[in-house]
Amino acid sequence: MGTRRVAEPEIAPETIEGCRRGDATAQQAVFERYRDRVFSIALVFLKGERAAAEDVTQEVFVKVFRALPSFRLEARLSTWLYRIAANACLDELRRRRRLLLFGDLPPAIHPAVPASEPAEASADIVSAVQRLGPRLRIAVLLRYYEDLSYEEIADALGTTSGTIASRLNRAHAILARELAHRRPGHVA
Amino acid sequence: MSPELDPRDLERLLRSLPVTPAPAGLWDRIDAALHTAEAPAPRVLRRRVSPWLTAAAAVVALLLGGVGGLLVSYRAPARWSVQALSGAPVLGGVALRGEGKLAAGLPLVTDARSRALLEVGKIGRAELGPNSQVEMVRGGFVQHRLSLERGRLEVAISAPPRLFFVRTPAALATDLGCAYTLDVDSAGSSRLHVTAGWVELGGNGPSAMVPAGLVAEVAVGGRPGTPYPEGFPAEARAALHRLDDGSGGSADLAVVLGALHRPTDFIVLRQQSAITLLSLLQRVPDELRKPIYRRLAALSAPPAGVTREGILALNRPMLERWLRTLSPMWSDEAQFWWARLSRRLWEWAIQ
Numbered sequence: 001m002g003t004r005r006v007a008e009p010e011i012a013p014e015t016i017e018g019c020r021r022g023d024a025t026a027q028q029a030v031f032e033r034y035r036d037r038v039f040s041i042a043l044v045f046l047k048g049e050r051a052a053a054e055d056v057t058q059e060v061f062v063k064v065f066r067a068l069p070s071f072r073l074e075a076r077l078s079t080w081l082y083r084i085a086a087n088a089c090l091d092e093l094r095r096r097r098r099l100l101l102f103g104d105l106p107p108a109i110h111p112a113v114p115a116s117e118p119a120e121a122s123a124d125i126v127s128a129v130q131r132l133g134p135r136l137r138i139a140v141l142l143r144y145y146e147d148l149s150y151e152e153i154a155d156a157l158g159t160t161s162g163t164i165a166s167r168l169n170r171a172h173a174i175l176a177r178e179l180a181h182r183r184p185g186h187v188a
Numbered sequence: 189m190s191p192e193l194d195p196r197d198l199e200r201l202l203r204s205l206p207v208t209p210a211p212a213g214l215w216d217r218i219d220a221a222l223h224t225a226e227a228p229a230p231r232v233l234r235r236r237v238s239p240w241l242t243a244a245a246a247v248v249a250l251l252l253g254g255v256g257g258l259l260v261s262y263r264a265p266a267r268w269s270v271q272a273l274s275g276a277p278v279l280g281g282v283a284l285r286g287e288g289k290l291a292a293g294l295p296l297v298t299d300a301r302s303r304a305l306l307e308v309g310k311i312g313r314a315e316l317g318p319n320s321q322v323e324m325v326r327g328g329f330v331q332h333r334l335s336l337e338r339g340r341l342e343v344a345i346s347a348p349p350r351l352f353f354v355r356t357p358a359a360l361a362t363d364l365g366c367a368y369t370l371d372v373d374s375a376g377s378s379r380l381h382v383t384a385g386w387v388e389l390g391g392n393g394p395s396a397m398v399p400a401g402l403v404a405e406v407a408v409g410g411r412p413g414t415p416y417p418e419g420f421p422a423e424a425r426a427a428l429h430r431l432d433d434g435s436g437g438s439a440d441l442a443v444v445l446g447a448l449h450r451p452t453d454f455i456v457l458r459q460q461s462a463i464t465l466l467s468l469l470q471r472v473p474d475e476l477r478k479p480i481y482r483r484l485a486a487l488s489a490p491p492a493g494v495t496r497e498g499i500l501a502l503n504r505p506m507l508e509r510w511l512r513t514l515s516p517m518w519s520d521e522a523q524f525w526w527a528r529l530s531r532r533l534w535e536w537a538i539q
Contacts, residue, residue, distance in 0.1 A: 024219065031215055039210035050211070057210055062221045125201050144202040175202070176192040182201060183193055 011077050019068045027065050034078070035061070038085050041141045045089040047130045056092055060085045082146055083156035086138050093134055128178040136171040139164055255534070258348065264309050264332045267291045268324065273315070275302025292326040298339065308332050308352060312345035325355065338376075342369045344384075348534070358408040362388040366400070376408040381418065386515075396467070399515055401460045405429075414467045417460045421447050431472055441476050444468070451486045459514045462488040466511055470502055488514060 018026025042053035150161040267289040280294035306314040320339020344367040352363035357376030366385025393411030402415035424447030430436030448461040465484040498506040
């Protein structure tokens with residue numbers, strides 16, 4: 001069963017500095033702060049495949065801690081981390097497409113592990129988001145999981161805020177239709 | 189009521205997306221990975237190439253590939269096969285028995301009883317008639333150039349325009365995808381008879397575009413004459429020459445008009461005569477243009493936007509529009525800018 005998001009403060013500069021020095025305690029503190037959100041993004045983006053989402057989450061934190069010495073302190077760690085997470089998700093999707101192109105793997109990389117079922121109360125929302133195209137999907141996840149601004153999402157995805165606004169508009173229009181049954185007073 | 193969810197309700201729902209706890213033991217895996225030999229630094233700030241840039245690069249690559257393919261396909265070989273068709277043509281001073289190779293600087297000469305067949309690279313064939321002399325001229329990368337000093341050359345080329353050229357003492361015939369016969373007399377004057385497609389005939393002055401079914405002549409040092417239909421009588425040809433050089437008058441024009449095709453003739457023949465008249469119109473004084481226009485309009489109705497006054501005043505766009513209705517290949521100026529640019533690029537590439 002999932003838990004609800006709560007706003008969290010940024011990581012303290014001394015913790016980031018500890019990570020840069022390779023302090024395992026500081027690294028674990030950063031991991032604890034962001035692990036559930038990164039995992040949730042990967043899980044929804046990869047349509048509930050837990051094992052793949054775990055791999056992506058691990059890859060994200062390994063990249064973050066290895067690249068932290070080159071991280072600019074004036075930037076927000078969370079934005080930077082979500083940029084890496086978004087790229088890792090999109091890379092995973094591209095990798096799957098390449099593999100499928102050669103026909104040597106089924107769509108699920110880890111078919112032995114069952115897909116994670118979202119909580120029943122929000123299953124239709126998650127399912128609607130998962131049906132979005134990858135670029136719309138990742139924009140929605142960064143916007144509503146992490147509450148990133150259009151500029152931060154644009155920075156994370158390497159595009160412009162105008163493009164992000166356009167993608168979110170399209171995503172909203174699709175989701176508004178898909179979730180029409182959620183209208184107050186709607187009778188199926 | 190709208191069948192869609194209200195934006196505020198949608199935002200509320202999206203903000204309630206569940207956060208799923210990461211599985212236990214994930215930190216141990218990360219910690220272990222961090223303590224293994226470090227992989228090369230990841231490119232975490234990768235910047236993706238713009239799709240527009242990618243598309244533009246793909247278009248450029250296609251264009252270059254296409255031009256490159258054409259260049260390779262039509263590359264002019266250094267030596268062309270020659271075959272004696274009759275008698276004993278002389279190649280480079282040696283009598284040709286059977287087959288030989290024509291190279292730059294080697295003249296191929298026939299006498300009154302001999303003929304020879306030339307393979308023009310990979311783009312066509314040319315047959316050298318009796319009492320003729322031809323020589324290969326080294327051209328550009330894909331350009332095939334011959335020099336016809338005297339006699340007759342019958343040519344059939346299947347290639348993009350401007351890959352095959354024949355130089356005579358009086359003219360330069362540029363192939364535009366065609367078949368033709370070129371005759372050079374003892375004075376060096378040249379006579380071009382096009383049997384398929386188009387040929388550009390250049391001399392001293394503006395070139396003439398000669399379509400199938402027409403004949404054009406050019407004397408040494410002169411400009412190409414008005415193209416006239418095949419089978420034009422000798423007196424009509426003489427009258428046309430006088431009109432071309434400015435010495436002709438209304439009597440000459442009457443002879444020419446009398447020899448041209450009539451409005452009751454087949455359309456292809458009418459168009460051939462119409463092209464003759466459109467060319468002639470631009471070479472005669474004002475007072476001779478009106479009867480030419482009347483006959484021209486009777487052979488081929490002027491297209492929309494073309495007026496009598498405009499044609500009589502030699503309005504260039506109107507002349508070209510009319511020529512274009514007679515043949516879409518007539519005028520370079522009538523083409524779109526990108527077609528002209530493509531032609532310039534092609535000509536530059538094959539030089």
